[in-house]
Amino acid sequence: MxxxxxxxxxxxxxxxxxxxxxxxxxxxxxxxxxxxxxxxxxxxxxxxxxxxxxxxxxxxxxxxxxxxxxxxxxxxxxxxxxxxxxxxxxxxxxMQYVTLAASTSMAAHWLVPQLHDFQQRHPGSKVKIIATDRDVEPDEQIDLTIWLRPANFDRPNCWYICDEIVLPVCSPAYLSSVDRILSVSDLVGHKLIHCFDAFRKRVGWNEWLALAGADSVGLMPNIVFNDYQLAVQAALAGEGIALGWSLTAQLLLERKLLVPAIDKSVRTGNAFFLVGSGNSAKSAESDKLAKWILRNSSNLR
CATH class of the missing domain: 1.10.10.10 (Winged helix-like DNA-binding domain superfamily/Winged helix DNA-binding domain)
Incomplete structure (x- = not known):
């Protein structure tokens, strides 16, 4: 002392x-x-x-x-x-920390694999990623977050990222181990990985098949998870076919870790939006991260 x-x-x-x-x-x-x-x-x-x-x-x-x-x-x-x-x-x-709240799958499969690029472009910036199972309102603690909303959604400090596009995905190993999937209706006979979220509304298999023009009668869940990240991990492990979102699955598809089970995707009428808090004290740093996210997702628009 x-x-x-x-x-x-x-x-x-x-x-x-x-x-x-x-x-x-x-x-x-x-x-x-x-x-x-x-x-x-x-x-x-x-x-x-x-x-x-x-x-x-x-x-x-x-x-x-x-x-x-x-x-x-x-x-x-x-x-x-x-x-x-x-x-x-x-x-x-x-004050240099910019806090971004995102789903676990978004953080794990889209943000984290690319953060090195942001740090190289902005070596003085610091980012804090918060994985959350529900939508949060940007405030003094959360500078940026990603919401799924109707495509015409609009509010201050909000940027359109891309439309919600959902497609069946699986591992290359799974696809090579089963008979060729020729139509959407063929999916009903496969091991389909289901997911439900308590706080986020996601398109499920029944809804997706209906939007794709197929009948889901007789569809029996093979594997069910209450966290979409677990559904992605099961698909990566070759356990079956999961629904994939073009934004969160972008890098997994580009790197062939996941592949489309069939050449069919559905636009739901919703879109992903980047939402900011408008915190003037950190607006410059938030702006850097926002522009980086929009640039790295530009091929999805």
Missing amino acids: SRLRHMLPSPHSLFVFEAAARTLNFKLAAAELNVTQPSVSHAIKALEVYCKVQLFRRGNRGVQLTEAGRELYESVRSSFVRIEQSLSSIAASG
Whole structure:
């Protein structure tokens, strides 16, 4: 433990001393600290008694620092400057973090694999990714997030990413191990991976087959998950066919980790939107990340 706390009457006495030594005027120091002049005089006197040395010479024309007072002032002044610089640096560093909230599958399969590109383009920027199982409203803690909304959705600080396009996907190994899938109706006889989310409405197999013009009568779930990320992992493991979203599955499809089970996709009438908080304190950093997301998804528009 520092001995400093035992060498002072109170930590506040250092602030009083610094103001009085800098202004060489107890009245000005009192006004700066929003206290009375007698309280400044009392605090300085208590510090002198505690230190057993005179810090100021009092006279009719004001006060002057003694040799001991000058030595203490230089030490206090330089220490205050270093503390201010450290606090400013910490505050600035904290403000550089741009927080993006996204689904687990979006974070794992689209954002994380490409973050190195963002960091190379913007080496001074810091990003915090928050995986969430529900839509969150951007606020002081969340700078950007991605929502699925009707295609005509509009609000301030909102950018269209791409339409919601859903297609059946599976691993190359699964596709090569089964008979060729010639039509949408053939999917009903395959191992279909189902998913339901408690807080996000996703297109399910019954709805997708109806939109694709096929009958889902007799469709029996083979595997059911309550988290879409698990459905993706099951498809990657060759467990069957899952529904894939063009945005979250973009890199998996480009890298052939997943492939379309059949050349058929459905547009739902919804779209993905990037939504910002409008936080002016971090608008420049948020703008960098927003532009990067829009650029890296431009081939989907």
